[in-house]
Amino acid sequence: MLEVRGLAKSFGPAALFEAVDLDVAAGELVAIVGESGSGKSTLLNIVAGLDRPDRGTVRLDGAALPYGDDDALALWRRAHVGFVFQAFHLLPYLTVAENVALPLALNGVESSQRLERARAALQSVELVAHADRKPGTLSGGEAQRVAIARALVHAPRLLLADEPTGNLDEGHAGQVLECLRAEVKRTGAAALVVTHSALAAAACDRRLRLAGRHLAPA
Numbered sequence: 127m128l129e130v131r132g133l134a135k136s137f138g139p140a141a142l143f144e145a146v147d148l149d150v151a152a153g154e155l156v157a158i159v160g161e162s163g164s165g166k167s168t169l170l171n172i173v174a175g176l177d178r179p180d181r182g183t184v185r186l187d188g189a190a191l192p193y194g195d196d197d198a199l200a201l202w203r204r205a206h207v208g209f210v211f212q213a214f215h216l217l218p219y220l221t222v223a224e225n226v227a228l229p230l231a232l233n234g235v236e237s238s239q240r241l242e243r244a245r246a247a248l249q250s251v252e253l254v255a256h257a258d259r260k261p262g263t264l265s266g267g268e269a270q271r272v273a274i275a276r277a278l279v280h281a282p283r284l285l286l287a288d289e290p291t292g293n294l295d296e297g298h299a300g301q302v303l304e305c306l307r308a309e310v311k312r313t314g315a316a317a318l319v320v321t322h323s324a325l326a327a328a329a330c331d332r333r334l335r336l337a338g339r340h341l342a343p344a
C-alpha cells in the first residue's frame with residue numbers, strides 16, 4: 127500500500143540517506159530504528175508530506191505524493207495521514223472527544239456526525255468513559271490512546287508514529303503498543319513507527335534500521 131523508491135535527502139553537503147526503498151502493506155506495522163541523527167524523523171516527515179525528498183518517490187495506493195504542489199500536499203496529508211507524536215499534542219482546552227473529532231472538522235465532516243464518530247473511535251481504544259474530560263486529567267498512557275483514536279478517526283490509509291512510547295513508563299508503553307497494534311489491524315492502515323524502544327520495535331511486524339545512509343532489515 128505504501129511504496130517508497132529511491133528516496134534521498136540531504137541537509138547541506140552530507141547525505142542523510144540515499145536510495146531508501148520501503149514497502150508497507152495494509153494493516154502492517156513496520157518499526158524504523160537507528161541511532162540518533164540517522165534521519166528517522168526526516169524519513170517519516172517525507173512520507174507524511176511534511177518535508178520533500180531530494181530524489182525518489184512515495185506512492186500510496188499507487189498514487190504519487192504531490193510534492194510539487196503545497197495545497198495538494200496539505201489536502202493529501204489531511205485525508206490520508208494520521209500522526210502520533212511522542213508528546214501526545216492534545217489541545218488542553220478541548221475535551222477528549224473534541225480533540226479526537228479535530229481531523230473530522232479539518233476534512234469537512236458535518237458537525238452533527240463528528241461527535242458520534244469521535245465517540246466510536248474512543249470506544250475502540252476503551253476510553254469512551256473519558257470523552258468529556260480534559261486531556262490534563264488523563265495519565266500519559268490514556269493521553270496517548272486518545273492520540274491514537276484522533277490519528278485514526280478519519281480512517282487514514284497511513285499511520286505514522288514518532289516515538290509513541292517515548293514519554294511513557296514500561297507499563298503504560300505496553301498498553302499503548304497493544305492499542306496501537308490492535309487499531310492498525312482493525313483499520314487496515316499501513317503503519318510506520320519510529321522508535322528507540324526495543325519494546326515498541328518488538329510490537330511491530332517488521333523492523334528496519336536506518337544506518338550508513340541506507341534502510342535495511344534490523
Ligand SMILES: Nc1ncnc2c1ncn2[C@@H]1O[C@H](COP(=O)(O)OP(=O)(O)OP(=O)(O)O)[C@@H](O)[C@H]1O
Binds near residue numbers: 160162164167
Ligand atoms: N530542517 C533541517 N535543516 C537542517 N538539518 C536538519 C533539519 N532537519 C533535520 N536535520 C538534521 O538531520 C539529521 C537527522 O535528523 P532526524 O531528526 O531525522 O534524526 P533522527 O534519526 O530522527 O534522530 P532522533 O533519534 O534523535 O530523533 C540531524 O543531524 C538533524 O540535525
